[in-house]
Each structure stands twice: as C-alpha cells, then as structure tokens.
Amino acid sequence: xxxxxxRIKRITIARRITQSATLLFLNLPFVHLLMVSxxxxxxxxxxLASMACPLGVLVNFSTLRIFxxxxxxxxxxxxxxxxxxxxxxxxxxxxxxDLLHKIPSRKISLHPLLSYVKYPLLIGLxxxxxxxxxxxxxxxxxFCPSGTLEASIPWQFxxxxxxxxxxxxxxxxxxxxxxVVFGIVxxxxxxxxxxxxxxxxxFFNRFSIFRFRLTRHECKDCGVCASKCPVDIDPVKQMxxxxxxxxxxxxxxxxxxxxxK
Amino acid sequence: MSAPISKPAPALxxxxxxxxxxxxxxxxxxxxxxxxxxxxxxxxxxxTATQLSLSHNLIRADDGSLQQKDGDVTNTGARRPCPT
Numbered sequence: 252x253x254x255x256x257x258r259i260k261r262i263t264i265a266r267r268i269t270q271s272a273t274l275l276f277l278n279l280p281f282v283h284l285l286m287v288s289x290x291x292x293x294x295x296x297x298x299l300a301s302m303a304c305p306l307g308v309l310v311n312f313s314t315l316r317i318f319x320x321x322x323x324x325x326x327x328x329x330x331x332x333x334x335x336x337x338x339x340x341x342x343x344x345x346x347x348x349d350l351l352h353k354i355p356s357r358k359i360s361l362h363p364l365l366s367y368v369k370y371p372l373l374i375g376l377x378x379x380x381x382x383x384x385x386x387x388x389x390x391x392x393x394f395c396p397s398g399t400l401e402a403s404i405p406w407q408f409x410x411x412x413x414x415x416x417x418x419x420x421x422x423x424x425x426x427x428x429x430x431v432v433f434g435i436v437x438x439x440x441x442x443x444x445x446x447x448x449x450x451x452x453x454f455f456n457r458f459s460i461f462r463f464r465l466t467r468h469e470c471k472d473c474g475v476c477a478s479k480c481p482v483d484i485d486p487v488k489q490m491x492x493x494x495x496x497x498x499x500x501x502x503x504x505x506x507x508x509x510x511x512k
Numbered sequence: 513m514s515a516p517i518s519k520p521a522p523a524l525x526x527x528x529x530x531x532x533x534x535x536x537x538x539x540x541x542x543x544x545x546x547x548x549x550x551x552x553x554x555x556x557x558x559x560t561a562t563q564l565s566l567s568h569n570l571i572r573a574d575d576g577s578l579q580q581k582d583g584d585v586t587n588t589g590a591r592r593p594c595p596t
Binding site: 312457 | 528538540542543549559561562568571
C-alpha cells in the first residue's frame with residue numbers, strides 16, 4: 252500500500268507541474284500566439300493571454316460562418332494523440348477543479364447520465380446558436396466560467412466592464428460560483444458534465460495513440476484503481492471510456508499502464 | 513456497475529488513427545496554403561481572421577462579406593474582455 256501511495260504522490264506532483272506550467276505559459280503576455288488555438292480550456296479575453304481559446308474560436312467562427320480549419324486540425328491532432336490526456340495533465344481549469352475538490356466538504360458522486368450534458372452544450376452553444384443566431388448574447392462564451400474567472404473579473408478590476416453591464420456580469424459570476432461549488436462537492440464535475448472541449452476530446456478516447464492497457468492476468472480485482480479514479484469510472488471494466496481524463500491515478504496499481512499498444 | 517466497453521480491433525484502430533492524423537494534418541495544411549479571406553482590402557490567412565475575431569473586429573456584413581472594423585488591429589493583440 253505504501254508503494255501505491257508513493258506512486259500516487261509522484262503522479263500528482265508531475266500533474267501539478269505540467270498543469271501549472273501550462274497555466275504559466277498561457278499567461279505570458281510577451282508570447283504573441285493569439286492567432287493559434289491552445290488545445291485546453293482557457294479564455295483569450297484574459298489580460299495576459301498568450302494563445303486563443305479553441306471554444307472561443309469555434310464560437311467566433313460559427314458566428315462569422317467560417318470553417319475553422321486550423322482549430323479543428325489542432326484539436327483533432329491532439330485528440331488523436333492522447334484523447335483526453337490534456338484534460339488530466341494540461342488544462343488549467345482542470346487544475347482548478349482538482350484543487351477545489353480538496354476543500355473539505357460533503358462529497359457527492361454524479362450519475363453517469365450527467366456526462367452526456369456536455370454534448371448538447373457543445374453542439375448547441377458552441378456551433379448552432381452562434382451560427383443560426385449570430386450576435387445574440389447566448390453563446391457558450393457568454394456563460395463560460397473560465398471567461399468570467401480569467402477575463403471578466405480581471406477586466407472589471409481594470410475598469411472595463413463586460414458587455415451587457417452589471418446584470419450580465421452578475422449572471423456570469425453566479426454561474427462561476429455554481430461551478431465552483433459543484434467542483435468542491437463533486438470531483439472534476441465541470442470536466443465530466445459541462446466541458447464542451449472535453450466532449451470533443453472524449454470522441455478520441457477510444458482509439459487515440461496513447462491509451463491505457465490492463466495486464467489482466469496480474470489484476471487481482473482489488474478495486475484500488477477504481478477508488479482512486481477522480482471521474483468515478485472503474486478502469487478495469489471501462490478502460491479508455493470517453494469519460495477517462497487520463498490522469499493516470501489508476502496506474503498506481505502497476506497493472507494499468509499508459510502506452511501506444 | 514457498468515458493462516465492460518468494447519474496444520476496436522488493433523488493425524481498425526490503426527486505420528482510424530491514420531485517417532484521423534491525415535485528415536487533421538490536411539486541414540491545417542489546407543488552411544495554411546489555400547484558405548484566404550478577403551477583408552481590409554487584402555487577402556488574409558485564417559490566422560489573421562482568428563486574431564481579428566478574438567477582439568470582435570471581424571464581422572459578417574449584411575451583404576455576406578467579411579469586414580474588418582477599427583482599422584488594422586492585427587498587431588495589437590486581442591486582449592479585450594471576452595465575450596465582449
């Protein structure tokens with residue numbers, strides 16, 4: 252058991268380093284890569300932003316009725332390589348979710364059907380609404396908690412108010428508070444239930460180049476891997492399912508490994 | 513407990529990966545070499561369109577054409593409140 256705890260600690264430290272490094276890189280104002288989408292959930296409205304949010308670009312391009320070749324290409328390639336690996340290892344909002352769940356409180360487990368909510372959100376608020384109702388303030392970006400945290404709040408302090416004035420700002424803050432509370436009581440709740448980018452990468456999880464592999468004859472069905480999973484899946488029975496964020500916490504048992512086979 | 517999920521056969525998986533890699537690389541390559549948008553009295557790449565769209569300086573006009581607002585802001589960055 253001691254070796255499992257040590258392995259979990261090593262994996263967690265490694266993830267914190269990569270997540271923090273991504274957060275730092277995306278907030279280097281002297282890096283001018285705003286014309287390129289980063290493959291993580293982020294907001295380019297941040298005063299320090301160095302890259303574009305892929306969801307923001309998809310919303311804007313749907314509004315303009317332009318096909319987003321580069322953004323879809325980047326997301327597709329990243330998904331093909333690792334599926335939702337970026338959700339577990341690179342996403343700054345994932346880091347926030349991980350930290351929020353460490354706050355002591357009553358914890359709840361989510362019904363598996365809730366994980367399907369993100370798909371209509373992706374199709375509706377990222378593609379359909381901006382395309383068919385351009386200019387209406389009901390796209391994903393208008394409700395995005397990442398946008399509120401990284402753009403609306405900092406810009407409010409810098410003296411520039413959000414479009415829609417205080418009512419819109421209060422609405423966005425309320426959504427952010429809801430997401431924060433949801434993140435405290437349920438592990439990775441945003442990623443599992445609501446994240447449209449997670450919905451895109453989830454599509455690739457089943458066949459991506461890097462995926463988990465179970466050495467079945469060594470598995471003793473001890474249940475440790477399932478108990479460590481932050482998204483409440485049983486890696487033995489649901490390996491490489493769409494909801495797996497590839498955090499690698501389950502690899503602490505050594506019967507599960509991330510590889511290309 | 514949920515039922516075990518099925519996994520694609522190795523050959524099928526390799527084929528899917530190959531197709532995906534080719535398609536998504538082709539999307540980027542096609543955009544870089546072929547895709548041009550006419551606004552601001554010149555031909556622009558998708559990267560320029562992306563950067564302008566972030567700051568909402570690119571709009572679809574009533575006649576269906578793309579138009580650039582506020583002059584040339586391609587080098588000013590897009591750091592403005594989102595989604596405003």
